[in-house]
Amino acid sequence: MDTPGLPAKIDPDVLTTVLDGRWAELRRAVRAQMAAEVFEDPVDVDTETHRVQVLEWLRLLARTDRPGLGFDPAYGGGGDVGGALTSFEMLGFGDLSLMVKAGVQWGLFGGAVQLLGTERHHERYLRDIKDLDLLGCFAMTEHGHGSDVQHLRTTATYDPATREFVVHTPDRGAMKEYIGNAARDGELAVVFAQLITGGESRGVHAFLVPIRGEKARGVEIEDCGRKAGLNGVDNGRLTFDQVRIPREALLDRFGDVAEDGTYTSPIESDGRRFFTMLGTLIRGRGRVSVAGSAGSATKRALALAIRYGEQRRQFARPDGEEVVILDYRAHQRKLLPALATSYALHFAQEGLVSKLHDIAEDAPEEEQRELESRAAGIKAVSTWHATATIQAAREACGGSGYLSENLLAGLKADTDVFTTFEGDNTVLLQLVAKGLLTSYKDHFQDLSPLATARFVAEQLVEAVIERTSARKVVERLTEADDGDVLYSREWHLKLFEDREEHVLGGVAQRLRKAGSDPFGVFNDAQDHVLRAGRAHVDRVVLEAFVDAIERCADAEARELLERVCDLYALANIEADRGWFLEHGRLTSGRSKAVTAAVNALCADLRPHARTLVDAFAIPEPYLAAPMLRD
Structure with missing residues (x-):
C-alpha cells in the first residue's frame, strides 16, 4: 500500500506562516519579547524566589500593550479578545507559572470585573488592573465545591441598615481554595457567593472583596504551600468571617440590589442568570x-x-x-x-x-x-x-x-x-x-x-x-x-x-x-x-x-x-x-x-x-x- 508522495524538503517558515494565522504579527512580537527577556523555567529554586521572579516578569509584561488587549479601549485596552487569548497561548512556551499568574490577573480577575461589572467598576478598576497597580484574585472554587459552582456555600447577605453586604464562610467546606495571587500578592478578590437579600437567596453572584489592608478585617489567608508544579504562582485559601463590603462592591451586570434590599435583574430565572454569567466568563x-x-x-x-x-x-x-x-x-x-x-x-x-x-x-x-x-x-x-x-x-x-x-x-x-x-x-x-x-x-x-x-x-x-x-x-x-x-x-x-x-x-x-x-x-x-x-x-x-x-x-x-x-x-x-x-x-x-x-x-x-x-x-x-x- 503506497502513501501519497511528499516533497523532499520544506522551509519551516512557510509552515509557521500557516500556523500563525490571523494573529501572526502579535505572535512574532510575543516571540521577540520572550527571546529577549527569557521567561525560562527556573530549576532548583525555592518557592519564594520563584514567586518573586514571576512577579518581576509579570511587571515586564505590564509594560507592553498586550495585557490590556482584551480590555475595553475606553480604559486603555485594545478591544482585541482574540489577541489577548493568543498572547496567553504564546506564554505557554516559557515558565507556565508566568502564564497562569498572568491569566489570573488579566484574564480571570480583570475579565470578571469587565464582564460582570458595570461602568462604575470599569472606571474605578480596569486601568489599575491592566497596569498591575492593583493585583487581584478570582475566588470561585471552594473546598467542598469545585465543578458544582451553582451550589457554592459562601454567602453575601445584604444588610439594608448599613447598605453593606456581609460576606461569610459558614464552614470549612465553603473555604475558597487554590486561589491564585491570594497567598502573597493579591489585594482584591472577585468572590463568588450566594447573594441573600430580604431572607431570600438569589443564586451565585460576584463581589469585590479586599483581602489585604485595613479594609480586609475578617479575611483569613492561608498559603497552599508547595505544589507538584507551578510554584511561581502564590495559591492560597481564603475564609471570610462576617466581612463587610459596600453595596457597590456587587458586580451588578446581571443582578443588582437597591439600597432598601430590593433585588432586580434583566434575567428573571435564577438558574438561567447563573449560566449566562458563567457562560460570559467562559467566552471571555x-x-x-x-x-x-x-x-x-x-x-x-x-x-x-x-x-x-x-x-x-x-x-x-x-x-x-x-x-x-x-x-x-x-x-x-x-x-x-x-x-x-x-x-x-x-x-x-x-x-x-x-x-x-x-x-x-x-x-x-x-x-x-x-x-x-x-x-x-x-x-x-x-x-x-x-x-x-x-x-x-x-x-x-x-x-x-x-x-x-x-x-x-x-x-x-x-x-x-x-x-x-x-x-x-x-x-x-x-x-x-x-x-x-x-x-x-x-x-x-x-x-x-x-x-x-x-x-x-x-x-x-x-x-x-x-x-x-x-x-x-x-x-x-x-x-x-x-x-x-x-x-x-x-x-x-x-x-x-x-x-x-x-x-x-x-x-x-x-x-x-x-x-x-x-x-x-x-x-x-x-x-x-x-x-x-x-x-x-x-x-x-x-x-x-x-x-x-x-x-x-x-x-x-x-x-x-x-x-x-x-x-x-x-x-x-x-x-x-x-x-x-x-x-x-x-x-x-x-x-x-x-x-x-x-x-x-x-x-x-x-x-x-x-x-x-x-x-x-x-x-x-x-x-x-x-x-x-x-
Whole structure:
C-alpha cells in the first residue's frame, strides 16, 4: 500500500506562516519579547524566589500593550479578545507559572470585573488592573465545591441598615481554595457567593472583596504551600468571617440590589442568570487560555524530544553505524501521531479563538452555548493530550528526560493540573454531550446528573439525532479498496461524523429510560455520555484541520499538512478501532490496513519531523536543554 508522495524538503517558515494565522504579527512580537527577556523555567529554586521572579516578569509584561488587549479601549485596552487569548497561548512556551499568574490577573480577575461589572467598576478598576497597580484574585472554587459552582456555600447577605453586604464562610467546606495571587500578592478578590437579600437567596453572584489592608478585617489567608508544579504562582485559601463590603462592591451586570434590599435583574430565572454569567466568563477567558497554553507546552515537549531523537544513537546497523533513535518505528510511533494531533488541536484552537473574537455580544443564545461547549471540549482534549504527550516525550528521552535541567520534568509537573482546573475534564466532556442532547433548551440549566437524566427522560424525543448521509457514505466506502479509502478525506470525515451520531443516539436512547430512577440510569450511561462528548470534539478538531489545509496557499506545505492530517485521522481511528470493529464500521482486514497506514505515514513523515517542530517557532532559549548539546 503506497502513501501519497511528499516533497523532499520544506522551509519551516512557510509552515509557521500557516500556523500563525490571523494573529501572526502579535505572535512574532510575543516571540521577540520572550527571546529577549527569557521567561525560562527556573530549576532548583525555592518557592519564594520563584514567586518573586514571576512577579518581576509579570511587571515586564505590564509594560507592553498586550495585557490590556482584551480590555475595553475606553480604559486603555485594545478591544482585541482574540489577541489577548493568543498572547496567553504564546506564554505557554516559557515558565507556565508566568502564564497562569498572568491569566489570573488579566484574564480571570480583570475579565470578571469587565464582564460582570458595570461602568462604575470599569472606571474605578480596569486601568489599575491592566497596569498591575492593583493585583487581584478570582475566588470561585471552594473546598467542598469545585465543578458544582451553582451550589457554592459562601454567602453575601445584604444588610439594608448599613447598605453593606456581609460576606461569610459558614464552614470549612465553603473555604475558597487554590486561589491564585491570594497567598502573597493579591489585594482584591472577585468572590463568588450566594447573594441573600430580604431572607431570600438569589443564586451565585460576584463581589469585590479586599483581602489585604485595613479594609480586609475578617479575611483569613492561608498559603497552599508547595505544589507538584507551578510554584511561581502564590495559591492560597481564603475564609471570610462576617466581612463587610459596600453595596457597590456587587458586580451588578446581571443582578443588582437597591439600597432598601430590593433585588432586580434583566434575567428573571435564577438558574438561567447563573449560566449566562458563567457562560460570559467562559467566552471571555479561562478555558480557552488553558487549552492554548497546554498546546504550547506540548509543542515544546515534542520539539525537545524530536531534536533529541535525531541525535541520540542506540545500537548499530550491520554496517556498524549506530542508529539515531528517531529512525526506529517504535520511536516514531511514540512521537509522530502525537505531533499530528498537536497540529490538529492548534488549528481547532485557532478557530475557536477566532469565533470568540468575532461573536457579537447579543448573538443568539444557541450560538453562544455552542461556543461555550466547544471551549469546554477543546480544553478537555488539549489538556489530556498534553499530559499524555509530555509523558511520551519524557520517555522518548530516557534518563535525560528525567533530569530537571532538560525541562521535560518541569513541563510534566506544571501541566498536570491543567486537566482539572478551569473545569475538570470529565465534567467538561459531560457538558459537551449535554449540550448536544438538549439542543440548548432554555429551561435546561442545572448541570447535575439528576437534572440531566430527568430532563432527557421528559423532553428528549425531538433531540435524538436522526441518521444522516454519513452512515451511507461509510457503508459505501467499506467495500472499497484500502488504497482508495485509507487516504480519502471524505472517508475520514464521514467516519468521524458517523461515530458521533451513533454514540449520541445511543446515549439518548439510554437516558430516555430514566423513569423512576433517573440518577441510576444516568450513572450507568456515564461512560457513553463521555464517549459522545469526545467523539464530537474529535470530529470538530478534524474539520478544523481540513479547513486550515484548504486555506494554505503554498502547494508543498499543503501536501505535507495533508499527510499530517492523514496521520491524525488514522491514528485516531486506530486508537478507537475496537469501537469501529464492534459497530461494523471497519472489517478486520481494514483495521489491519489502518495500522499499516499509520506505520507508513510515520516512515514518510520521519524526514520532516524536525521541520514540523521547527515550524512552531519556539524561541531557542526555551529549547536550550543540556541533552541537546552536540
